[in-house]
Amino acid sequence: MSSENMDNNLNRAGIKDYSTRYSKKLIDTYFKSNKSITGGDIKSLADISQINLFVIKNLFEEWQKETDNLKSNYFDYQSEGVKSALTEFMNVLSRNISIKKDHFEPLLIRAVEESVLLIFSPYDFYTHLAEHSNGEMTLENLKRTLKYVRVNKNLLENLVQTMEERKLDKVNDSTYADLINEVFQNIQASPDDIGVYFDNFSKIEPLQESDIYGVLMDEKPAVEPAPIEAEAEEKEEGPSISKVEPTEDEDLKTINDIHASEAEEPTIAEIHQTKGIDNLNAAMSINQRFMFKNALFNGDDKAFEDTIAHIENCRSKEEAMKYIYKEFPQWNIESEEFEEFVELIEKRLK
Numbered sequence: 001m002s003s004e005n006m007d008n009n010l011n012r013a014g015i016k017d018y019s020t021r022y023s024k025k026l027i028d029t030y031f032k033s034n035k036s037i038t039g040g041d042i043k044s045l046a047d048i049s050q051i052n053l054f055v056i057k058n059l060f061e062e063w064q065k066e067t068d069n070l071k072s073n074y075f076d077y078q079s080e081g082v083k084s085a086l087t088e089f090m091n092v093l094s095r096n097i098s099i100k101k102d103h104f105e106p107l108l109i110r111a112v113e114e115s116v117l118l119i120f121s122p123y124d125f126y127t128h129l130a131e132h133s134n135g136e137m138t139l140e141n142l143k144r145t146l147k148y149v150r151v152n153k154n155l156l157e158n159l160v161q162t163m164e165e166r167k168l169d170k171v172n173d174s175t176y177a178d179l180i181n182e183v184f185q186n187i188q189a190s191p192d193d194i195g196v197y198f199d200n201f202s203k204i205e206p207l208q209e210s211d212i213y214g215v216l217m218d219e220k221p222a223v224e225p226a227p228i229e230a231e232a233e234e235k236e237e238g239p240s241i242s243k244v245e246p247t248e249d250e251d252l253k254t255i256n257d258i259h260a261s262e263a264e265e266p267t268i269a270e271i272h273q274t275k276g277i278d279n280l281n282a283a284m285s286i287n288q289r290f291m292f293k294n295a296l297f298n299g300d301d302k303a304f305e306d307t308i309a310h311i312e313n314c315r316s317k318e319e320a321m322k323y324i325y326k327e328f329p330q331w332n333i334e335s336e337e338f339e340e341f342v343e344l345i346e347k348r349l350k
Contacts, residue, residue: 010124011214018212019112022205023105031101039097040329044322045108048200050118050150052325054111056333057148059097061132062107063090095330115151119197120212122152126159126180130173138170139163147339150346151192158183277347280308284344295337296328317349 026046030037037045042059043052067086070077077083099107117125129145130137142160149156162179163171171179201207277283284292289304297304307327314320321342324331331338 010121011210011212014211014214015113015116016109018205018207019109019116022112022201022207023108025204027101027105027108036098036100037104038329039094040325042097042099043325043329047203047318048115048197049318049321050115051108051111053148053150053333054114055107057145058107058110059099060090060094060334063093090334091332094332094334116201116212118149119151119192120194122155122191123180123184125152126155127177130176133173133176136170136172137176139168147334155183155187158187277344280312280344280348283348288340288344291337292341295335296331296341311345311348314349317346320345320349 030041030045034041039056042055045052045055067077075082077086114125114128117128129142133141139160142156142163146153146156146160159179162183163169198207293299293301293304297307307324310323311320314323324342324345333339
């Protein structure tokens, strides 16, 4: 997948405008009967789970900015003890999220905008990450972002792996851009299928290709025909030359054509199917079962077993994640235990 094949007519203004319209409809519906939104409701707000995850990502990033600015002439905020206490404080806050409409709206708009980029133009999304990096991208930030990415995730995984292999803890914007180009050129798989996302977005607010990619060439008005008088003069001068119509192959491909995967090329979903599992219980190691029960279910065997049984009966990973977010809003999605549990769900429900 070469960056040269990425659509170079991305309509950033259109994406921003669509994200605002989509967010307004979602927000107006929710806040019609609610004064504030909680963490549990954020996790299940949109049908597209990627949007909900990015809202939480953006919320935690704002928190991170606040803690990074903590300075004192009397206290050492960089000591391990203080850092540990702040992490625990963050865990408590994550279980007590309450956001008013006016403060929530910009978080949601940004999350929708980022989700549109990630789904429909992943190259631009991963380039966009540098816009908030203050001149350098750190491996730590990329790993943190990885926790919230569910679509076209293998691209970011390859980027993180490349930096780890080269022992790069941070890179400047120029080097980061080079790494992105390298990763996209080396990955052979196509992006995740976009058709279903067009439908899901349009359930709230109609989404058109022009909202994302601008006016397509095949949507431009046809060239005006020559005046009748001119045609008559040509006939008098000699035999007319029939107009050569462009073949279908010569027409500019539509976005659906661009994103359609070739028959012999496996999709990302097909690649992940080879890593799938048939049964959650059978796939878990003893250590994982012990870790999940204690870290996520507070040692409650019945709650653990009932949850696994429910997930086994889910028809999709989206359905399973909605159940998880609704039943366990207190879980810390920043934790390694949560991330590992979600990875198993994704492998079980392809």
